[in-house]
Amino acid sequence: MSIQIGDSIPEVTLKHIHDGVRVVDTPTLFAGKKVVLFAVPGAFTPTCSERHLPGFVEHFDAFRQRGIEVICVAVNDPFVMQAWGESAGVPEGLHMISDGxxxxxxxxxxxxxxxxxxxxxxxxxxxxxxDDGVVRQLFVEAPGEYKVSSAEHVLAHLN
Incomplete structure (x- = not known):
């Protein structure tokens, strides 16, 4: 069964690049913070690279103005996530996290x-x-679609 509104983010460890490969756990990423987490099927894949990540890059400041951190996660290694972020012009503070x-x-x-x-x-x-590690809103795409998980849709529907 998939995660639901009101559930806590599961506690796992993930990786990212910051002066080398670093381990980060989900409580560190989510506790005491407002966070938008978006997941993509793969770095450097067409929709992910042409629309999904660029939308969050474009609207990054709008999330920050609301006090919301932004995290991108994919089942890719941390080196791929770093390279993808660099090639996409990801601003400092938009976290590119590996769930390898x-x-x-x-x-x-x-x-x-x-x-x-x-x-x-x-x-x-x-x-x-x-908010503080508890899912308040959830936008899961139907297979093959890209509508409800876009930065624009998420911003328009934030409570």
Whole structure:
């Protein structure tokens, strides 16, 4: 069963690049903060690179003005996430987090099998808004769609 509004973000460890590979746990990322987490099936893939990440880059300041941190997560390694962020012009403060083994995505019940495309386990495309580690809003895309998890949609529907 997938994560629902009112659920806490599962406690797992993830990785990111900051002066080398760093481990970060979800309580550190979410506790005491307002956070929008958006997940993509894969770095450097078409919709993710042409629309999803660029939308959050474009609207990053609008989230920050509301006191909301922004985290991008994908089932890719931290080096790929860093390179993708650099190529996309991700601003400092927009966190590019690696869920390389899909632990967070599986714990949230939002994984998908992309083996038919040679990609193995991946994240479904989604966005969520969490306050102090509790999911307050959840926007999960239907397979193959990109509508409700866009930065524009999330901003328009924040409580």
């Amino acid at each position: 083994n899909g632990e967070l995505i599986r714990a949230m019940g939002l994984e998908m099998d992309a083996s038919a495309y040679g990609m193995g386990l991946r994240a479904r495309r989604f966005a969520l808004y969490a």
